[in-house]
Amino acid sequence: MIRIENLSKTYGDTTVVQPVSLTIEKGHIAALVGTSGSGKTTLLRMINRLVEPSSGKVWIGDEDAATIAPHLLRRRIGYAIQGHGLFPHRTLAQNIAMVPQLLGWKPRDISDRVDELLTLFQLDPARFRDRMPHQLSGGQQQRVGVARALAARPEVLLMDEPFGALDPVIRAKAQDDLRDIQRQLGTTLVIVTHDMEEAVTLGDRIAVMDKGVLLQYGPPTEILTHPATPFVEALIGKAERPFRLLSLSHIGDIAVPGEAEGPALPRDTSARDALAQCLWLGRDRLAVQGGGVVTLEALRTRAKGDGA
Amino acid sequence: MIARLILAALACLLVAFLLTPQSFAWLFVPLTKNGAPPIYTQTGLLSLTLSHLGLVALASLASTIVAVGLGVLVTRPAGREFLPLARTITSIGQTFPPVAVLALAVPAMGFGAGPTLVALFLYGLLPIFENTLTALQNLPPSVIEAARGMGLTRRQRLLQVELPLALPVILAGVRLSVVISLATATIGSTVAAHTLGEVIIAGLLSANTAFVVQGGLIVGLIAVLIYEGFQQVEKATARRIGQMQQE
Numbered sequence A: 001m002i003r004i005e006n007l008s009k010t011y012g013d014t015t016v017v018q019p020v021s022l023t024i025e026k027g028h029i030a031a032l033v034g035t036s037g038s039g040k041t042t043l044l045r046m047i048n049r050l051v052e053p054s055s056g057k058v059w060i061g062d063e064d065a066a067t068i069a070p071h072l073l074r075r076r077i078g079y080a081i082q083g084h085g086l087f088p089h090r091t092l093a094q095n096i097a098m099v100p101q102l103l104g105w106k107p108r109d110i111s112d113r114v115d116e117l118l119t120l121f122q123l124d125p126a127r128f129r130d131r132m133p134h135q136l137s138g139g140q141q142q143r144v145g146v147a148r149a150l151a152a153r154p155e156v157l158l159m160d161e162p163f164g165a166l167d168p169v170i171r172a173k174a175q176d177d178l179r180d181i182q183r184q185l186g187t188t189l190v191i192v193t194h195d196m197e198e199a200v201t202l203g204d205r206i207a208v209m210d211k212g213v214l215l216q217y218g219p220p221t222e223i224l225t226h227p228a229t230p231f232v233e234a235l236i237g238k239a240e241r242p243f244r245l246l247s248l249s250h251i252g253d254i255a256v257p258g259e260a261e262g263p264a265l266p267r268d269t270s271a272r273d274a275l276a277q278c279l280w281l282g283r284d285r286l287a288v289q290g291g292g293v294v295t296l297e298a299l300r301t302r303a304k305g306d307g308a
Numbered sequence B: 001m002i003a004r005l006i007l008a009a010l011a012c013l014l015v016a017f018l019l020t021p022q023s024f025a026w027l028f029v030p031l032t033k034n035g036a037p038p039i040y041t042q043t044g045l046l047s048l049t050l051s052h053l054g055l056v057a058l059a060s061l062a063s064t065i066v067a068v069g070l071g072v073l074v075t076r077p078a079g080r081e082f083l084p085l086a087r088t089i090t091s092i093g094q095t096f097p098p099v100a101v102l103a104l105a106v107p108a109m110g111f112g113a114g115p116t117l118v119a120l121f122l123y124g125l126l127p128i129f130e131n132t133l134t135a136l137q138n139l140p141p142s143v144i145e146a147a148r149g150m151g152l153t154r155r156q157r158l159l160q161v162e163l164p165l166a167l168p169v170i171l172a173g174v175r176l177s178v179v180i181s182l183a184t185a186t187i188g189s190t191v192a193a194h195t196l197g198e199v200i201i202a203g204l205l206s207a208n209t210a211f212v213v214q215g216g217l218i219v220g221l222i223a224v225l226i227y228e229g230f231q232q233v234e235k236a237t238a239r240r241i242g243q244m245q246q247e
């Protein structure tokens, strides 16, 4: 769990983050969104004290972050950034091993952990362990950057636009993987993003910032259906709103008994994809694997944010 | 490939000449007048070369330690204010003529290797310092940010990340410094240091062009070989960190 209390940052006489308070439950994902320069990165970096707060407190679990030496605090908190920041002069294994080494793990445990993470991120250890970062594709480098951040099993992971430089297909894949891995490990995750889509798909909670002020903090559905200010409304994009809402539910959850022709869709298909199928096939109902159907009517209701 | 062969051939030629200078005498005879000796024999060429190299190595080592140390110091938060001072010191070291350094150092240190070492040391600081500075100031920001974010201490960041990444550029500075020192060391012979300058000066004093040419040739050949050797090492380190693709 991360608890942020009245956290603010002032440079000279400009306040770039006005006092912010929010709590991120253990094992949850909080997505920070907002326009460029709104203070997202600054807020994130105050959590691991890469930026010293001007006022306020950060609690990691029940420990006050200000009472832990910064370098020791950072070894406990995973940190992944845009442009991955891999050490170009170290092999992938050495990159991933960095924090466990700083923490004094046994060499045996470290090499096991390296292989485990590489496998988790779908990089065959035998092939990739001893490669240099420049011998990887951008997407692979990004995965190793995230693997490295998770190496010492941190309770908390901070990510600053980690997928910003990836193409849309690889990005969607990376988001899926991240979500799976985060669920599996129970990591508390704070992710900064420019991309509302990413915030909606990943976030259990979304924090919207503008000019250093936290405008709204809540679950995606709430942000989408009840934006607190016109700015939030503009940021989520009115035209995209129904589709974003649809992308939040799986058809398994809105299936009703019935029969429909055609192949059945998996239960974890998003309502958004189901709508696309309906439109494309010109049908008003689709079969769902394991029985039942999803109807155009149900999709329409969801798209208005009802029944969530 | 061809360049390598030429270099290897040059290296062999150099070694052969230093070991058996007399077997090359016929080459230098046309440069002599009135039956003067074609090969310098007052002191062995090999011994002069070795002591020349020793002086350069010692002075360059000292320059490297001091210049890299200064470069590191002025790029730390605590040392930033010393940047202008360090720049001034190293620039003066480079612009103050080595001959003048010798002249000033002799009264204090007497004749011999001492004044030459001081002159070479001062003269060699600037390229290494400037390169160290450039390298440390232009490290990839995301790598430094990641190192900080992972909880490396300042010292760990310097030793494990910053210096290894700066190494190719620092080495380029050392290469320049060494090559300049190789040539400059010849003037050490004016204050009785054992360098190849002795051969050249003897040639000048006795109007024997053969001596001047052989002294100059040896220094030039060594400089080319060392320059190339350094470049190979720089390329290898740069390639390792992906800064240079295989050619």
Ligand SMILES: Nc1ncnc2c1ncn2[C@@H]1O[C@H](COP(=O)(O)OP(=O)(O)OP(=O)(O)O)[C@@H](O)[C@H]1O
Binding pocket: A011, A016, A034, A035, A036, A037, A038, A039, A040, A041, A042, A043, A194
């Ligand atoms: N060290 C600093 N000194 C002065 N001002 C700073 C400093 N760091 C950030 N700022 C200012 O604080 C504001 C917020 O910056 P921040 O990097 O947190 O924005 P951001 O929301 O992450 O933007 P982006 O989406 O472009 O990354 C900006 O106006 C920036 O210029």
Ligand SMILES: [Mg+2]
Binding pocket: A040, A041, A042, A160, A192
């Ligand atoms: Mg930012």
